[in-house]
Amino acid sequence: MSQDEAVERLAERLRGASRVTVVTGAGVSAASGIPTFRGSGGLWRNHRPEDLATAAAFARDPRLVWEWYAWRRGLVAAAQPNRAHEVLALWSRRFPRFRLITQNVDGLHERAGTSGVIRFHGSLWEVSCWGACGRMPARWRDERTFDRLPPRCDACGGWLRPGVVWFGEPIDPEALEASGEALDCEICLAVGTSAVVYPAAGLVTAAGARGAFTAEINPEATPASAAVDLAIAGPAEDVLDRVDRRL
Ligand code: BV8
Ligand code: ZN
Secondary structure (H helix, E strand, O other), rough: OHHHHHHHHHHHHHHHOOOOEEEEHHHHHHHHHHOOOOOOOOEEEOOHHHHOOOOOHHHHHHHHHHHHHHHHHHHOOOOOHHHHHHHHHHHHOOOOEEEEOOOOOOOOOOOOEEEEEEEEOEEEEEEOOOOOOOOOOOOOOOOOOOOOOOOOOOOOOOOEEEEEEEOOOOOHHHHHHHHHHHHHEEEEEEEEEOOOOOOOHHHHHHHHOOOOEEEEEEOOOOOOOOOOEEEOOOHHHHHHHHHOOOO
16 A cells, blocks of 8 residues: 555544544654654763663662653654644644543643643653642742753652653543543554553554554654554655645
């Protein structure tokens, strides 16, 4: 099937749909200049993301881990949402029951105007008290450029940690519940994710098991490509734009 035919097949499905759920990964932010995890540029100072995004790494060297998050906050603050984010923001207003579950912590979907984003892995722009002193909310927004790293909790003076879900940590129960509801959909689309990190990697096939038509948009094949009903090989900013023009 040519890419054009695949784009038309997805547009055809979307034209009559109302309950549409999209799951996104780092690939949707690639065109905004944000390095993906596994693509070239994923390594930071020769550290693999999996080695920095853990509580153990933070306990070992909180300054190093914060330098990585501060670098990412700087990159994202200087970046702009791209056409992929824009089309999904349009769709969040087009489809009566649209849900967006993102693994991305960059906040670019929200900046593009998508409301009700389910932040499956948290946010770069939120922090929490490492010591869980209980005198601050569980997680709160803090967009400051910190003058010293690690930043400190105003209540107990302990370290702050990034408000993200690290490897080995559970998904936030609210995000899990909202995602579970979102999987009851007519169409579930995975965009820009390598489908390697769980439980996020199991979402699109779980929607398929509940009867949804499933599709994937990714320039490369992933472990999910053979499991979905339609795999469209191409960059999200281009393919989503072409699908949207046919709606
Ligand atoms: C947990 C936040 C348990 C932090 C992240 C089952 C099997 C095997 C392993 C496990 C399993 N279940 C759990 C595990 C362990 C682990 C895991 O999955 N490990 C992997 C490495 C095998 N999972 C966990 O630890 C999870 N927690 O299981 O807890 C538990 C339960 C109860 C009580 C206690 C504990 C938590 C996982 C969350 C970790 N946090 N992020 C931060 O960002 O700093 S994960 C992080 O990596 C991202 O959020 C994302 O999820 C993942 C990266 O994946 P992608 O976003 O897909 O990006 P990637 O670079 O890999 O791929 C980019 C893709 O885009 C590519 O395919 C490329 O081709 C494509 N692309 C490129 N350009 C474009 C494009 N696509 C479209 N357009 C383009 N232009
Ligand atoms: Zn505290």
